[in-house]
Amino acid sequence: MKAVVFNPPRLGDMPVELNGGRLSPNASPAFSAALKASELDPIQAGCFPWLHVTFSDLPDNVRFSHRSPTLEDVRKFVFIHGLAAESCPNDTSMSALADYLFTNVVQKVFVGGDKKKPIAYPCVGYFVVVFCLFVSVF
Amino acid sequence: MIFQGYTALAQAGATKCVHAGTSSDPSKFIYVLTRSKDPVWTPLCLCCLGKRHEIDLSGVFRRPIPTRRGRRHEYVTAQLEAALSRTLSLCFEPSRGVHALNVKKGTPRHYLNGAVDQEMLGFGGDQAAVRSSGAFNLKVQHTRAGLLPLAKLEEKFAKLEDPYRPKDVMFAVPDDINECPEAVALLRAKCHADEGGFRIRKIKNQKWVVAVDILHYARRLVKSLKDLKKLNIAPTFDVSFGTQSQLYKRADDMIKSKKKAAWIVYDAGNALRYNSDRVTVAQNITQFSGAFLRSKSAHVLVLHGDQFGHRGLSAIFDLINGYYRNKPAQSVHVMGLYSAPRLDRPEKGAPVINFFGRKSDIFKNFDERAWAGFDANGMSSTRSYTVLPMPANNLLTIGTFVATSSRHEPWPHITMVMPSTPLKKHVEQLWACAISKYGTLGAPDPCDFFFRH
Secondary structure: OOOOOOOOOOOOOOOEEEEOOEEOOOOOHHHHHHHHHOOHHHHHHHHOOOEEEEEEEOOOEEEEEEOOOOHHHHHHHHHHHHOOOOOOOOOOOHHHHHHHHHHHOHHHOOEOOOOOOOOOOOOHHHHHHHHHHHHHHO | OEEEEEOOEOOOOOOOEOOOOOOOOHHHOOOEOOOOOOOOOOOOOHHHOOOEEEEEOOOOOOOOOHHHOOHHHHHHHHHHHHHHHHHHHHHHOOHHHHHHOOOOOOOOHHHHOOOHHHHHHOOOOOHHHHHHHOOOOOOOOOOOHHHHHHHHHHHHHHHHHOOOOOOOOEEEOOHHHHHOHHHHHHHHHHHOOOOOOEEEEEEOOEEEEEEHHHHHHHHHHHHHHHHHHHOOOOOEEEEEOOOHHHHHHHHHHHHHHOOOOOEEEEOOOOOOOOOOOOEEEEOOHHHHHHHHHHOOOOEEEEOOHHHOOHHHHHHHHHHHHOOOOOOOOOEEEEEEEOOOOOOOOOOOOOOOHHHHOOOOOOOOOOOHHHHHHHHOOOOOOOOEEEEOOOOOOOHHHHHHHHHOOOOOOOOOEEEEOOOOOOHHHHHHHHHHHHHHHHOOOOOOOHHHHHOOO
């Protein structure tokens, strides 16, 4: 049986990171061109500004994870989409809206927990002990 | 925002999955720590692997109170929510992104639309090694050809549950459902279990699926109407094409036609003003019930009937019947415009007046002068619309355009895209078409289940 060898095109050194729509500085021009030509480009553009991608080993080892956008990202997002929206007297300005979204929305969303900390489920015994203590007090 | 992700928690506050799985791999642990009811989890137990569950992220994004919300705020927040939803989908199903980055050959767009992981099922090598090194998810469910009835059924249920689709309150059970056991199981779980929230009812050998609450309100509504009939009161449901000013003109005429009679008017638009103590105007259901408790038996006029669903109208008719005080109304009139619901959060089932007023001629108050106001170029209207012909704009959308003007505004100026076609002719053709196709205004409604056929 003939072995099938996949030769990826030379795309420079890895890993490359795509953070909030921006490629890391070590990305080669060939890699940027390949990314733009691929179907991944519109997909990641739809995820701006929440997505963080790490290209470790092409073609398969690509890791997608959630990121918390910075204030600059949120401002950019608001200016991109705010121009398409109708304003009304309740909207003061777009930068104020961006600040509001950042403090009240973006900073309240956490994805990914503390992975070293084991998950503790409250079990039946826990409630029994608490109940016994409660009864013993009275 | 309902996000289709992987979760092991069947309900909010549960600490175990439905299979009582308690062990988890902490390295694959993701959650959203917000006001959302259900955190986002990776599968906890083997039975849950790869099962899709609905995760409600609607509590995640904090918004100011509705009166302080801007339109731009709403729009941008919706875009941000959509981006978060897409990102979480990609995190849970990374294979779509991996295949999208096919730098050697280029991935066709249709290839990304499902069916990618099915290719991996035929992989004869070490799947564990591939899974540990790559981002493939072999357990993803896909819609296969045999499950097409299931997918259609899920879409129909989603429409019933969507609060922004007020007219979707029931659907006919498809004929091909018996070919797919999964679809039958879904129907059984949704319609025969207590917590399913839906019921199946029949009209003329056709089975329909209806939400339980809508069914309940429809039953109350029909019971109220039958009780009014026992008191020799025949409520009138008046649907007509026109503006708000025409609606209020008709209301004025009706009130003035009965001299020295007491009236209770339900006007949620708060534009009716009377300096007479024989007319009580209520803006909401609380004021309306208060008016019934305090006044003697009166004639009742309900305006803006086109914004009521089964819930609102059944509450109003309960009061009108006098179930709470034994003081029924003398006569009942419900008036509305021929319009879709125009509220931000429309009531499910609205406009139910189209069902009860289905035999009314919506152009009966329309004379040549009214048409002239509709089409005149010289009018100083603040609102102007350009209307595309069918199917982009049907009669209901044109009626909704017309109904959006406030009471003291002139007619909205409406022009056709094709200048050679007069608007009047176009609208009349649409109406004739609607009459020939459906016979009446109303589509099948849950109230049909409680009338004799």
